[in-house]
Amino acid sequence: MAPGLPGFTIVGLADTALQEARERVRGAIRNSGYEYPPRRITVNLAPADLRKSGASLDLAIALGILVGSEQVVANGRWAVLGELSLGGDLRPIPGLLPMVDALSRRRVSRVVVPLGGLAEAGLAVGIDVVAAATLAEAAAILRESRRGKSRIRPRRVELAADPSAEEEPVPSARADNDHSDAEPGPDLAEVRGQLEARRAMEIALAGGHCMVMIGPPGSGKTLLARTIPGLLPPLDDDEALVATVIASVSGTEPIGGLVRTRPFRAPHHTISHVAMVGGGPHMSPGEVTLANHGVLFLDELPEFDRSTLEALRQPLEDGQVAIARVGRAAVFPARFQLIAAMNPCPCGHAGEGDGRCRCGPGIVARYSGRISGPLRDRIDLWVHMPRVEPREYVAGAAPEGSALVGARIARARRRQIERGNQENCRLRGRTLKAACRLGAAEQAHAIRLAELEGWSARGIERLLRVARTAADLAGCEAVEGHHLDEAARFRSLSWQRAGLEAAG
Numbered sequence: 126m127a128p129g130l131p132g133f134t135i136v137g138l139a140d141t142a143l144q145e146a147r148e149r150v151r152g153a154i155r156n157s158g159y160e161y162p163p164r165r166i167t168v169n170l171a172p173a174d175l176r177k178s179g180a181s182l183d184l185a186i187a188l189g190i191l192v193g194s195e196q197v198v199a200n201g202r203w204a205v206l207g208e209l210s211l212g213g214d215l216r217p218i219p220g221l222l223p224m225v226d227a228l229s230r231r232r233v234s235r236v237v238v239p240l241g242g243l244a245e246a247g248l249a250v251g252i253d254v255v256a257a258a259t260l261a262e263a264a265a266i267l268r269e270s271r272r273g274k275s276r277i278r279p280r281r282v283e284l285a286a287d288p289s290a291e292e293e294p295v296p297s298a299r300a301d302n303d304h305s306d307a308e309p310g311p312d313l314a315e316v317r318g319q320l321e322a323r324r325a326m327e328i329a330l331a332g333g334h335c336m337v338m339i340g341p342p343g344s345g346k347t348l349l350a351r352t353i354p355g356l357l358p359p360l361d362d363d364e365a366l367v368a369t370v371i372a373s374v375s376g377t378e379p380i381g382g383l384v385r386t387r388p389f390r391a392p393h394h395t396i397s398h399v400a401m402v403g404g405g406p407h408m409s410p411g412e413v414t415l416a417n418h419g420v421l422f423l424d425e426l427p428e429f430d431r432s433t434l435e436a437l438r439q440p441l442e443d444g445q446v447a448i449a450r451v452g453r454a455a456v457f458p459a460r461f462q463l464i465a466a467m468n469p470c471p472c473g474h475a476g477e478g479d480g481r482c483r484c485g486p487g488i489v490a491r492y493s494g495r496i497s498g499p500l501r502d503r504i505d506l507w508v509h510m511p512r513v514e515p516r517e518y519v520a521g522a523a524p525e526g527s528a529l530v531g532a533r534i535a536r537a538r539r540r541q542i543e544r545g546n547q548e549n550c551r552l553r554g555r556t557l558k559a560a561c562r563l564g565a566a567e568q569a570h571a572i573r574l575a576e577l578e579g580w581s582a583r584g585i586e587r588l589l590r591v592a593r594t595a596a597d598l599a600g601c602e603a604v605e606g607h608h609l610d611e612a613a614r615f616r617s618l619s620w621q622r623a624g625l626e627a628a629g
C-alpha cells in the first residue's frame with residue numbers, strides 16, 4: 126500500500142476472474158464494516174510467470190488489505206482460501222481439497238476455508254481447518270488467534286492426530302463421512318437373453334478389460350451398459366481420495382465426503398475433444414479423468430469424432446492424459462475402462478441374415494473402419510448381441526441378478542490385487558505369462574488357437590489376459606483350456622472381423 130492517487134492494481138498473470146477480484150474485494154470490505162483504504166494498492170501475485178485464475182485468492186487479497194491498513198492484526202502464519210461476494214460472504218471454490226492438501230504438505234499448519242467447503246477441506250490431513258462464513262468472521266479468526274482466546278467459536282473439523290497419517294491419507298474412521306449418491310441403474314436381472322454378452326460384461330468388469338458390444342437397435346446394448354454401476358465394487362481408500370480430488374477440481378457439485386462410488390461416465394457422441402480429454406481455459410479434467418478407476422461408456426462408438434476417439438489411445442495405454450495449453454501443461458489421471466456399443470452398420474441390421482440390411486458391403490466395412498486399428502488393438506472383448514427372440518422374453522429362465530454377479534466380480538478383482546497388485550487388463554509379457562501358470566497342454570492349446578485365428582503376439586496376450594480373468598472368476602489358480610476357449614470366443618466375430626479387416 127502506498128500513498129498517492131487511490132487505485133487498485135493486480136499484477137502477476139491474473140486471468141479475468143481474478144482481475145475482477147478488485148470489485149469483489151472492494152465491495153466485501155465496505156460491506157463488512159471496514160474502511161476501504163484510500164491509497165494506491167498493488168497486489169503482486171508471485172511467481173510472476175505462473176498464470177493464476179479464478180476467485181480462490183479473494184479472501185487472501187481482502188485480508189492482505191485489511192492487515193496492510195492495520196484494521197486487522199494477524200498472528201502467525203495462516204493460509205486463507207475462498208471467493209468473496211460483494212456483500213462479504215465467503216463462497217466455496219473448486220479444487221479446495223487438493224489446495225488444502227498441498228498446504229499441508231508445505232507444512233502450513235492452519236487454513237481458513239469457506240464454511241460451505243468445510244467437509245471437503247476437512248478430508249485433508251495434517252492441517253487445522255477452520256471455516257468462516259464471511260470476511261468479517263475470517264478476520265475475527267485471525268484476530269482472536271493472536272490473543273490466544275476465542276470470542277467467536279471457530280467451526281472446525283476434528284482431524285486424526287496421527288503423525289503418520291500423511292502416508293495413509295484416508296483413515297477408515299471417516300467411512301461414515303462417505304457419500305454415494307449415484308443411482309445404481311437397472312438390475313442385471315432385467316436383461317433377458319444375451320447370455321454371451323452378460324458373460325462378456327462380467328469378464329470385462331472383473332478384469333478391467335475394454336469391451337465393444339455390437340448389435341442392432343433394440344438388442345439391449347444400452348440396457349446392459351446401464352447395469353454397470355450396480356456391478357462395480359466401491360472404490361478403495363486410495364482410489365476414493367483421488368476421485369474426491371478430481372470431483373473437487375471439476376467443481377460440479379459440493380463434496381460432502383469421500384467419493385466412494387466407482388465412476389460410470391457415458392458422454393454423448395457429440396462431445397467435444399476438450400470435454401473428452403480435458404483442457405480448456407481452466408484446464409478442467411475431461412471425461413477420461415472423471416472416469417478414472419471406473420468405466421467410460423461410449424454408445425454408438427463410430428459416431429464419435431475420429432480425433433476424439435484417437436485421443437483415447439494414450440490414456441488407455443498410460444493410465445493418464447497429458448494436456449498442453451499455451452504456457453501450461455498438466456497431467457491428469459485417466460485410468461479408465463472403455464466399454465462401447467455400436468450398430469454393425471449405419472442401418473443397424475447387418476449380420477442379421479434376414480435381408481433387412483440395405484447397406485452395401487463396402488459401407489459396412491467403412492462403418493467399422495471408423496474405429497482405427499490401434500484403438501481396436503486395445504479392445505480385449507468383442508461381443509455380438511443379436512436381437513432377442515420373443516420366446517426368450519417370455520420363456521427364458523430368470524437370469525442372475527446384479528448382487529450375485531457383482532459379488533463374483535468383486536471376488537475376482539480381489540484375487541488379482543492379491544496376486545500381483547494389478548488388474549488383469551494391465552498384465553504384459555513375462556508378468557502375464559507368470560500369472561497364467563499355463564501347463565504344457567494349455568500352452569500347446571493356446572498356440573493352436575492363435576495359429577487357427579492367425580493372431581499376432583499381441584493377439585495372444587489379449588487372449589491370455591481375458592482367460593486369466595475367466596479363471597479368476599472361477600477361482601482357479603492356473604488358466605485352463607476351457608478358459609482359453611472362452612477368451613477365444615470373444616475374439617472371433619468372424620463376420621465382423623471380415624469387415625474390420627477389409628477396412629484396414
Ligand SMILES: [Zn+2]
Nearest residue numbers: 470472482484
Ligand atoms: Zn445396414
